[in-house]
Amino acid sequence: SQQGEEDPQALSIQEGENATMNCSYKTSINNLQWYRQNSGRGLVHLILIRSNEREKHSGRLRVTLDTSKKSSSLLITASRAADTASYFCATAALTGTASKLTFGTGTRLQVTL
């Protein structure tokens, strides 16, 4: 079943602006991951943040995690047209050796010139 809810569902910004996407989940997690998907393509892993971490950076990406609120955010700074894609959060369960990922509903980001 779908666990994560993301907002906004769609986001349109101009190149150079920052884009922020939010993700909420329902159950305890081991980690939370963000993925990017270009139209009609597979998923590309962006960043993983563990349940005991609060913030993580990778290049122009900044991810925060608030386990008390069961929420995470993905910030893309200085956006580029090439960042246009759908972005999904995914949570890995707290238990289980082969933890399946449960994906959020996704945010479709459009970056215009």
Add this chain to the structure above:
Amino acid sequence: GAVVSQHPSRVICKSGTSVKIECRSLDFQATTMFWYRQFPKQSLMLMATSNEGSKATYEQGVEKDKFLINHASLTLSTLTVTSAHPEDSSFYICSARARVVSSNYGYTFGSGTRLTVV
């Protein structure tokens, strides 16, 4: 890095026929593979989890006789859509989890298969 090859990338088949989709881990051993289905502009819905050498575990609502999953080796899993119907048209994506999970990751996705049943 870990690479998962999925093919075909696109397939069109006639209603009533069966279609097989392959997912291969190219440079690592995948003890677990996951199969997802994605409708246009929607998220990924997990269909089943397969472990090498054992039967797949299907999510609630997924017909195991309709979607046959085989994970015969540590590098190959297949999804066969049997007696396909137009409502089976969708984007199918596999994901593989390595035997040894890296400190930052562990899951690698295939590029997806666009199935169209006419």
